[in-house]
Amino acid sequence: MSNYVEMWKNLGMDLESHDLLCQVLPTAVGDVFLTQENRPKCMDFWDTVIAEVHGIRPAELIEAQKEGRKVFGTFCVYVPDEVVIACNGIVTGLCGGSQFWVPGGEAVLPKATCPLVKASVGARLGRTCPFFRIADMYVGETTCDAKKKAYEILGKDVPMYVMDVPQMKREKDILKWKDEIAAFAKKVEEFTGNTLTAEKLAEAIKTVNEKRKALARVYNCRKSECLPISGRDALLMMQIAFFDDPARCAQMCNRLADELEQRIKDGVSVAPAGAKRILVTGTPLAVPNWKLHNIIETSGGVVVCEEMCTGTRYFENLVDESKTTLDEQFMALSQRYMKNNCACFTPNEGRIEDILRLVKEYKADGVIDCSLKFCCLYDVEKYSVSNVLKDAGVPVLSLETDYEDADSEQLRTRIGAFIEMIDD
Amino acid sequence: MTEESQNIRYYVLFANYEHGLAAHGILDAAGIENRIAPAPRAIQGELTCGMSLLLRPEHAEAAKACLDAQGAAYHAILPLADQLRARRDKYC
Numbered sequence: 018m019s020n021y022v023e024m025w026k027n028l029g030m031d032l033e034s035h036d037l038l039c040q041v042l043p044t045a046v047g048d049v050f051l052t053q054e055n056r057p058k059c060m061d062f063w064d065t066v067i068a069e070v071h072g073i074r075p076a077e078l079i080e081a082q083k084e085g086r087k088v089f090g091t092f093c094v095y096v097p098d099e100v101v102i103a104c105n106g107i108v109t110g111l112c113g114g115s116q117f118w119v120p121g122g123e124a125v126l127p128k129a130t131c132p133l134v135k136a137s138v139g140a141r142l143g144r145t146c147p148f149f150r151i152a153d154m155y156v157g158e159t160t161c162d163a164k165k166k167a168y169e170i171l172g173k174d175v176p177m178y179v180m181d182v183p184q185m186k187r188e189k190d191i192l193k194w195k196d197e198i199a200a201f202a203k204k205v206e207e208f209t210g211n212t213l214t215a216e217k218l219a220e221a222i223k224t225v226n227e228k229r230k231a232l233a234r235v236y237n238c239r240k241s242e243c244l245p246i247s248g249r250d251a252l253l254m255m256q257i258a259f260f261d262d263p264a265r266c267a268q269m270c271n272r273l274a275d276e277l278e279q280r281i282k283d284g285v286s287v288a289p290a291g292a293k294r295i296l297v298t299g300t301p302l303a304v305p306n307w308k309l310h311n312i313i314e315t316s317g318g319v320v321v322c323e324e325m326c327t328g329t330r331y332f333e334n335l336v337d338e339s340k341t342t343l344d345e346q347f348m349a350l351s352q353r354y355m356k357n358n359c360a361c362f363t364p365n366e367g368r369i370e371d372i373l374r375l376v377k378e379y380k381a382d383g384v385i386d387c388s389l390k391f392c393c394l395y396d397v398e399k400y401s402v403s404n405v406l407k408d409a410g411v412p413v414l415s416l417e418t419d420y421e422d423a424d425s426e427q428l429r430t431r432i433g434a435f436i437e438m439i440d441d
Numbered sequence: 442m443t444e445e446s447q448n449i450r451y452y453v454l455f456a457n458y459e460h461g462l463a464a465h466g467i468l469d470a471a472g473i474e475n476r477i478a479p480a481p482r483a484i485q486g487e488l489t490c491g492m493s494l495l496l497r498p499e500h501a502e503a504a505k506a507c508l509d510a511q512g513a514a515y516h517a518i519l520p521l522a523d524q525l526r527a528r529r530d531k532y533c
Contacts (some may be wrong), residue, residue, distance in 0.1 A: 020456075044531055045532050045533040046479050047479075048527055048529050048531065049527075052527040061465070065462065065492060067488075068458075068479040068491045068493070069491040071491070071521045072458070072489075073491075115533050183488060301447040305533050307532060311532075312530070315527045422531055425530035426530070429528075429530075435481035
């Protein structure tokens with residue numbers, strides 16, 4: 018079935034406005050993805066998902082709700098999916114990546130707020146995204162000031178639970194995050210009506226680890242000199258991973274990795290001769306934010322890695338599967354999630370170490386450090402990132418942008434010049 | 442002006458994505474180049490299926506013949522210009 022109008026109506030969506038969004042998506046997908054030649058055949062799966070982005074998965078979630086399952090919408094890679102899955106809940110990402118939703122967010126938030134936060138709020142209040150309508154509970158976190166305040170607004174419209182992310186990474190902070198995970202588990206148990214057991218959590222930890230391993234396999238292929246997948250396609254895969262069923266995500270990513278590994282053996286590359294390998298770092302690129310990747314890859318570069326939440330941070334580091342009690346498992350979860358190096362932490366040298374390591378692993382010729390406008394945390398960190406990379410002899414370009422098209426030409430000029438000046 | 446200079450592509454439209462995936466499989470098996478694409482709103486009409494199949498002009502006739510021969514369900518095959526421009530910089 019794909020007559021989704023009834024489903025969208027039942028979700029209370031604003032169909033007229035939603036139709037405007039449906040008009041712009043096909044053009045962007047056509048321009049960004051379908052202009053590429055020689056894409057991996059397995060991208061068919063993600064092409065279908067994005068073509069039916071407000072249809073197939075929302076319909077699946079609604080079916081699951083009819084069976085009594087609860088859907089938890091999340092905004093951050095610190096929220097432990099494992100706990101929700103172990104209680105038979107479902108996790109879906111909710112970060113907004115479209116300019117379409119920004120004005121709706123600006124109706125209640127200051128304009129000087131990052132577009133990701135404005136778009137997320139706009140998507141909910143404007144009633145133009147089914148995922149924001151379907152989620153039974155939103156799970157926020159205290160990673161930045163804009164999000165914290167936005168959650169207060171969203172919390173008036175939908176059940177909201179906020180996890181208090183530590184700001185430092187001392188031993189006591191890891192213990193604090195463990196306690197936060199335990200408290201979250203209690204909340205999830207209450208909300209789903211299901212008891213969390215060590216056996217169920219162990220199973221969920223394994224499921225999410227398998228997804229991480231599959232995503233890592235695809236990323237490993239991007240380390241090859243013979244580049245079998247574009248940055249745009251890899252980004253799409255990563256963005257959809259936040260919405261998909263974790264077991265299916267792992268299955269599809271493993272299938273893609275099989276194809277990519279074969280392409281490497283066969284010498285099939287998507288990169289034009291002489292294209293510069295670029296590592297992108299900075300704020301997350303929520304679906305459908307493809308602007309930066311598209312500009313880089315149509316300006317003489319290819320993106321080989323994303324050091325960001327919609328990138329390596331989502332899959333690097335597995336949760337220890339050997340623990341057998343809930344207490345031990347909460348600690349293992351805390352230890353894994355606290356290895357993520359978000360700019361909300363101080364100090365955050367781990368991120369810089371990650372960037373230097375990833376530059377080597379992915380054989381990057383240069384780094385583009387890009388943050389969304391009004392993201393003070395990542396903007397400030399550019400200074401340290403840039404200095405360390407320059408000292409290491411790695412070309413780096415620091416940028417700031419938002420979801421609007423208006424600065425595209427400016428970005429093209431700067432990115433094109435940066436790529437040109439990278440030595441062969 | 443030729444179809445290529447106008448950047449014309451053909452879109453196979455469907456009532457639902459199951460039909461779309463079935464047709465995709467049929468065309469793939471027949472070796473006819475086609476790609477899964479979101480259906481452009483301008484030609485979608487009342488259909489709410491987001492999925493379409495994208496064809497180059499030179500493959501449109503063969504694709505239609507193949508789908509008809511196999512009895513595949515599809516709504517229409519329609520041309521549309523200027524849908525693919527990598528440097529258009531119109532995002533969403």
